[in-house]
Amino acid sequence: MRISTGDITGKKKGSASNDIFEKCRNFTRPSDLQSTGLYMYFEVFGDREGCGPGEVRMGRRKVLMFGSNDYLGLITHPKVIEAAAQAVHKYGTGCSGSRLLNGTLDLHVKLEAELAALVHKEAAIMFSTGFQGNYGTLSALTEKGDVMICDHNLHASLVEGALRSPARTVRFRHNDMEHFERCLENCPPDEKIFVVSEGVFSMEGDIADLRGTLRLAKPYGARVYVDEAHGIGVLGATGAGAAEHLGVLDDVDIVMGTFSKSLASVGGFIAAERSVVEYLKHTSRPFVFSASLPAASVAAVGAALQIMKKEPERRQHLLRIAQLLRDELRARGFAVLPGETAIVPVVIQDELDLCRLCKALLDEGIYINPVLRPAAAQNLLRISCTAAHTEKHLDRLLSTLEKVSNALGIER
Numbered sequence: 001m002r003i004s005t006g007d008i009t010g011k012k013k014g015s016a017s018n019d020i021f022e023k024c025r026n027f028t029r030p031s032d033l034q035s036t037g038l039y040m041y042f043e044v045f046g047d048r049e050g051c052g053p054g055e056v057r058m059g060r061r062k063v064l065m066f067g068s069n070d071y072l073g074l075i076t077h078p079k080v081i082e083a084a085a086q087a088v089h090k091y092g093t094g095c096s097g098s099r100l101l102n103g104t105l106d107l108h109v110k111l112e113a114e115l116a117a118l119v120h121k122e123a124a125i126m127f128s129t130g131f132q133g134n135y136g137t138l139s140a141l142t143e144k145g146d147v148m149i150c151d152h153n154l155h156a157s158l159v160e161g162a163l164r165s166p167a168r169t170v171r172f173r174h175n176d177m178e179h180f181e182r183c184l185e186n187c188p189p190d191e192k193i194f195v196v197s198e199g200v201f202s203m204e205g206d207i208a209d210l211r212g213t214l215r216l217a218k219p220y221g222a223r224v225y226v227d228e229a230h231g232i233g234v235l236g237a238t239g240a241g242a243a244e245h246l247g248v249l250d251d252v253d254i255v256m257g258t259f260s261k262s263l264a265s266v267g268g269f270i271a272a273e274r275s276v277v278e279y280l281k282h283t284s285r286p287f288v289f290s291a292s293l294p295a296a297s298v299a300a301v302g303a304a305l306q307i308m309k310k311e312p313e314r315r316q317h318l319l320r321i322a323q324l325l326r327d328e329l330r331a332r333g334f335a336v337l338p339g340e341t342a343i344v345p346v347v348i349q350d351e352l353d354l355c356r357l358c359k360a361l362l363d364e365g366i367y368i369n370p371v372l373r374p375a376a377a378q379n380l381l382r383i384s385c386t387a388a389h390t391e392k393h394l395d396r397l398l399s400t401l402e403k404v405s406n407a408l409g410i411e412r
């Protein structure tokens with residue numbers, strides 16, 4: 001028990017540094033960056049009325065968006081908007097309860113069946129965010145005596161799930177199958193193994209070696225979990241993601257997807273054999289103790305999914321545009337990381353150069369996210385392409401990037 005030595009105002013006599021808020025008042029990193037004019041976070045976007053494809057509004061300006069994960073360009077698609085609007089009219093604006101109790105709609109059940117079919121699994125369960133899906137699955141599914149073998153570059157939601165889990169966690173060097181094999185070999189025979197990877201890595205945009213992962217993991221009886229947040233909609237014959245693209249979708253045990261990227265909404269899902277989904281439905285705390293997704297968000301995903309299936313040309317266009325951009329950037333001497341997805345990362349070694357570059361691009365009407373270490377292994381200008389981009393957009397991006405990087409004297 002702690003005995004308070006403070007008075008009724010909460011002030012401890014003779015001590016100014018006993019306040020839990022003290023660290024917040026001393027937290028000056030954002031304001032330090034703001035004072036240099038290079039702070040690039042929490043930029044405010046307005047409505048999209050009058051904006052063309054690939055554009056967003058910032059204040060009075062229309063800005064060309066190369067920092068969005070709306071990979072199929074569906075956020076403003078009339079059919080997606082109409083589906084969300086109709087759902088609001090029919091179901092209201094919220095569910096006001098958890099799926100377990102009073103928050104399950106017929107729309108949730110229908111969409112879960114469609115998602116399970118998309119990724120060739122028996123069943124699916126939706127979470128209110130993709131973050132919750134990862135966190136809530138890893139933490140619920142693993143126990144003391146299990147081991148989670150994770151790629152080094154996992155998203156924070158997976159890392160949080162691993163931290164919350166009582167299982168032992170081991171990390172192997174990013175996409176390094178030799179190191180992965182050593183991690184498997186080092187597991188005691190009685191440990192149950194759970195392998196966790198992303199299909200497309202979110203910052204560098206590279207594809208996981210899922211064939212190697214599965215080939216090595218299966219003889220150990222390991223289960224394999226793949227986060228397809230950046231793969232769904234972008235890769236695979238039907239847009240099911242990296243595992244489909246690599247021909248191993250049926251062999252992956254659990255597929256996670258998010259609605260906040262290609263599927264133009266918010267939320268996430270986990271798909272697996274039915275027993276796993278039923279287990280999660282009753283044990284995953286973010287699922288059990290959080291309100292379910294509102295009808296409008298669910299209906300938007302349903303409509304986006306239909307478009308994704310019916311219009312593979314969106315995905316083909318997106319991948320062509322991204323490849324064209326990679327080629328043109330390389331031809332101009334920029335250091336582009338290898339890849340074949342919608343994410344086109346350019347290495348800009350110096351952190352300050354990267355921030356200055358992003359700010360200068362924004363001044364010219366182009367929005368791109370800077371990714372600073374340790375969020376990625378190197379400082380990156382993370383360009384993300386969408387199906388809404390055209391060759392004309394690429395021309396503008398390339399000429400502006402050349403102009404501002406020359407003006408700032410940034411080394412290539």
Ligand SMILES: Cc1ncc(COP(=O)(O)O)c(C=O)c1O
Nearest residue numbers: 129130131155202229258260267
């Ligand atoms: C790889 C990966 N997994 C999970 C998430 C979380 O998804 P959501 O935005 O739906 O919470 C993200 C989001 O950025 C991500 O990049």
